[in-house]
Amino acid sequence: MTTTTTTRQRTSEPRGVVVARRVGAPLAGLAGLLAIGWAIGFLVEPDGPARLLAGIYGFVGLEGEAQAIRERGIPSLTSKLVLGVVALTVGVGAVWAVFIGANAAVERLGARWRAQVLPWVFIGPALLLLGAFLVFPMASTIGTSLSEGEGAAGNFGFVFSDASMLIALRNNVLWLLLATGGSVALGLVIAMLVDRVKREALAKTFIFLPMAISMVGAAVIWRFVYAWAPAGQPQIGGANAIWTAFGNDPVAWLQVPTLNTFALILIMVWLQTGFAMVILSAAIKGLPSEVIEAARIDGARESQVFFRIVVPMIRGSIITVATTIAIVVLKVFDIVFVTTGGRFESDVVANRMFTEFFRFRNFGHAAALAVVLFIAVVPIMVINVRNLRRQGIGS
Amino acid sequence: MTASRGSVHLPRWERIVRAAPVRIAVVLIVAVWSLPTVGLFVSSLRPSANIRASGWWEAVLHPFESAQWTVANYAGVLGADGMGEAFLNSIIVTIPATAIPITMAAFAAYAFAWMRFPGRGILFALVVGLLVVPIQMALIPVLRLYTQLDLNGTFVGTWLAHAGFGLPLAIFLLFNFISQIPRDLIESAHIDGASHYQVFTRLVLPLAIPALASFAIFQFLWVWNDLLVALVYLGTDSEVATMPARLNELVGSKGEAWHVLTAGAFLTMIVPLVVFLALQRYFVRGILTGSVKA
Numbered sequence: 001m002t003t004t005t006t007t008r009q010r011t012s013e014p015r016g017v018v019v020a021r022r023v024g025a026p027l028a029g030l031a032g033l034l035a036i037g038w039a040i041g042f043l044v045e046p047d048g049p050a051r052l053l054a055g056i057y058g059f060v061g062l063e064g065e066a067q068a069i070r071e072r073g074i075p076s077l078t079s080k081l082v083l084g085v086v087a088l089t090v091g092v093g094a095v096w097a098v099f100i101g102a103n104a105a106v107e108r109l110g111a112r113w114r115a116q117v118l119p120w121v122f123i124g125p126a127l128l129l130l131g132a133f134l135v136f137p138m139a140s141t142i143g144t145s146l147s148e149g150e151g152a153a154g155n156f157g158f159v160f161s162d163a164s165m166l167i168a169l170r171n172n173v174l175w176l177l178l179a180t181g182g183s184v185a186l187g188l189v190i191a192m193l194v195d196r197v198k199r200e201a202l203a204k205t206f207i208f209l210p211m212a213i214s215m216v217g218a219a220v221i222w223r224f225v226y227a228w229a230p231a232g233q234p235q236i237g238g239a240n241a242i243w244t245a246f247g248n249d250p251v252a253w254l255q256v257p258t259l260n261t262f263a264l265i266l267i268m269v270w271l272q273t274g275f276a277m278v279i280l281s282a283a284i285k286g287l288p289s290e291v292i293e294a295a296r297i298d299g300a301r302e303s304q305v306f307f308r309i310v311v312p313m314i315r316g317s318i319i320t321v322a323t324t325i326a327i328v329v330l331k332v333f334d335i336v337f338v339t340t341g342g343r344f345e346s347d348v349v350a351n352r353m354f355t356e357f358f359r360f361r362n363f364g365h366a367a368a369l370a371v372v373l374f375i376a377v378v379p380i381m382v383i384n385v386r387n388l389r390r391q392g393i394g395s
Numbered sequence: 396m397t398a399s400r401g402s403v404h405l406p407r408w409e410r411i412v413r414a415a416p417v418r419i420a421v422v423l424i425v426a427v428w429s430l431p432t433v434g435l436f437v438s439s440l441r442p443s444a445n446i447r448a449s450g451w452w453e454a455v456l457h458p459f460e461s462a463q464w465t466v467a468n469y470a471g472v473l474g475a476d477g478m479g480e481a482f483l484n485s486i487i488v489t490i491p492a493t494a495i496p497i498t499m500a501a502f503a504a505y506a507f508a509w510m511r512f513p514g515r516g517i518l519f520a521l522v523v524g525l526l527v528v529p530i531q532m533a534l535i536p537v538l539r540l541y542t543q544l545d546l547n548g549t550f551v552g553t554w555l556a557h558a559g560f561g562l563p564l565a566i567f568l569l570f571n572f573i574s575q576i577p578r579d580l581i582e583s584a585h586i587d588g589a590s591h592y593q594v595f596t597r598l599v600l601p602l603a604i605p606a607l608a609s610f611a612i613f614q615f616l617w618v619w620n621d622l623l624v625a626l627v628y629l630g631t632d633s634e635v636a637t638m639p640a641r642l643n644e645l646v647g648s649k650g651e652a653w654h655v656l657t658a659g660a661f662l663t664m665i666v667p668l669v670v671f672l673a674l675q676r677y678f679v680r681g682i683l684t685g686s687v688k689a
Contacts, residue, residue: 077480077483080480080483080484080487081483083487083550084483084486084487087487087490087491087550087554088490088491090491092490092491092494092495092498095494095495095498095499096498099498099502103592107590107592115511116512118510118591119506119510119511119512119515120512122502122503122505122506122510122591122595123502123503123506123507123518125499125502125503126499126500126502126503126522126562126566127503127518129496129499129555129558129559129562130522130525130559130562130563132537132540132555132559133533133537133555133556133558133559133560133562134525134528134532134533134559134560134562134563135521135525136536137532137533137534137535137536137537138528138532138533140535140536140539141532141533141535141536144535144536190421190424193417193420193421193424194421196414196417197414197417197418197421203421203424203425205672205675206425206428206429207424207425207428208675209428209429209432209668209671210428210432211671212616212664212667212668212670212671212672213432213620213664213667213668214619214620214621214622214639214663214664214667215620215622216620216622216639216642216643216660216663217620217639217642217660217663217664219646220435220642220646220656220657220659220660221431221432221434221435221660222431223646223656224431224434224435224438224653224656224657225431225434227653234447234448234449234450235450236446236447236449236450236451236653237450238430238431238434238450241450241452270428270431273428275682278679278682278683279682279683282683330529331529331530331531333622333623334622334623334639337622337643338622338643338646350529350531353531353534354623357534357535358626358627363535366534366535367535369531370529370531370532370534370535371532373529373531373532374527374528374529374531374532377527377529378527381526381527385523
């Protein structure tokens with residue numbers, strides 16, 4: 001209702017305001033474009049902030065200070081703050097200004113033209129960015145994997161026959177099965193359990209909290225848990241403290257092949273269980289309680305209620321959770337990169353892709369690895385989207 | 396399905412006993428889930444010699460020996476180890492990299508939902524399809540493009556990359572929300588003479604605030620926590636390195652200096668934890684409506 005009244009008011013605005021709006025909006029758009037152009041130049045220059053500050057000082061008449069900055073530069077903190085302010089004004093303000101200006105320009109056109117051009121003004125910037133950062137790169141990477149390096153046969157042959165690659169592929173399968181399965185199963189069990197306690201929201205927050213942490217941060221947290229010291233020395237890592245308390249020798253969890261992959265998978269489970277729990281908990285709460293009560297009255301055991309009624313009824317949500325986590329797990333990079341760097345037979349495809357790409361500059365291998373990752377993700381995504389359609393989301 | 400429902404007629408003590416196993420299980424799970432982070436935080440407040448001499452739990456068991464607590468680790472990490480500058484860099488990277496895709500996606504989602512134009516269906520299917528593309532597919536060509544444009548190691552390049560990679564999910568989430576606005580509401584605004592731009596800014600955007608907030612939190616956490624894009628397009632120079640990139644450098648150069656790593660890791664976690672705890676409601680709503688980030 002409020003909108004209809006404001007639009008009515010606008011038609012009876014004083015003439016001056018209308019003129020100001022007509023002239024102002026295109027000017028704002030032009031200014032926005034200029035600001036973006038200038039800012040890109042400015043932000044790429046290392047001494048941009050110093051020059052800008054000197055310019056401002058000169059403009060307001062503080063020629064002495066301006067001269068001092070030109071000669072000696074400015075402290076890095078000040079430079080950073082100037083950069084930050086420019087970044088925010090341009091990144092946030094100028095993008096809006098361009099939309100305002102383009103829209104105003106289009107509204108000048110006749111009604112027929114306007115209806116045809118305006119949609120492209122609205123989706124144009126998004127399409128441009130999607131084209132530059134996803135569509136074109138996708139085609140280009142496929143091309144690279146087929147033609148550069150050792151050619152298609154060599155690049156993909158490396159992926160599927162190199163001894164270290166076979167280990168990485170095996171590890172990805174382990175990750176996919178165990179990290180996905182572990183997170184979903186634990187998330188489901190915890191969702192059922194917290195449903196029956198009083199401080200449910202608080203308990204959930206603790207489980208969910210790792211979702212906010214970066215994988216790098218999580219990797220450091222768990223590197224500390226898995227810390228190892230020779231037998232006889234104090235064990236400062238939680239895992240070895242517990243392990244040696246039972247009279248065992250300390251284990252270098254991150255350096256023993258295959259055991260280290262399981263140790264890393266545990267980090268992912270720790271990170272993703274909260275996500276599974278939140279979605280599955282919402283699904284469980286959405287179940288009609290009569291059905292479950294009726295089963296209990298008919299004498300069903302709790303395990304039967306769980307496996308025969310709850311799980312089948314929230315099947316859609318379980319698929320959503322499993323596919324979403326599976327996609328994250330397939331592309332796991334940070335955890336491996338920070339903890340083991342892929343050594344000790346703990347490599348995975350995404351980490352190897354980074355190594356080939358950034359360290360060895362073997363773009364043919366790297367592109368082939370990216371394509372393999374892409375092909376692995378597609379079927380999971382198809383299941384996910386189909387499942388969402390069935391539930392009536394996103395259709 | 397609460398524990399008390401089936402047992403209302405039981406005496407109080409028996410209800411407590413019956414509920415006990417579940418409660419104990421939940422408390423145990425919460426403890427196991429929190430201990431790794433607690434251990435990190437406690438260690439970040441201990442002098443380096445103490446960290447190496449005994450487990451962090453020893454400090455918790457003797458909390459009143461004040462000599463064993465220190466904030467010197469944080470001072471060192473913020474200053475000499477460059478986390479202070481990395482914090483500023485992270486802010487400079489994250490805020491525009493969140494704002495730019497939201498703005499573009501909101502306009503695009505409105506057009507897909509409420510404007511008629513040729514190719515609308517195909518283009519929208521394409522956008523949803525791009526959800527599948529792993530970031531790895533884009534790394535090499537975008538790096539080459541940036542080399543030509545001289546954008547490697549710049550904040551601008553990083554914002555644009557994050558914006559591009561975040562757009563499919565942003566458009567998808569916002570479309571799901573914006574297309575659900577009742578048709579009558581939009582049409583009556585048009586009948587009153589409002590242009591698309593006015594309908595968008597005065598009617599749709601205010602209504603879409605919950606969806607905008609959910610995506611903003613997603614993208615903010617994603618960009619703040621990102622390592623891959625930061626390493627490839629910004630690099631590890633202290634001038635530009637973000638907190639995760641810096642922390643990763645510290646792991647590489649000071650892998651056993653736990654007083655540095657624990658304090659550094661905790662610093663990188665503060666902002667996302669605050670954002671997350673303050674806006675948890677929006678975050679949960681967001682993942683409940685469309686959890687399909689590729």
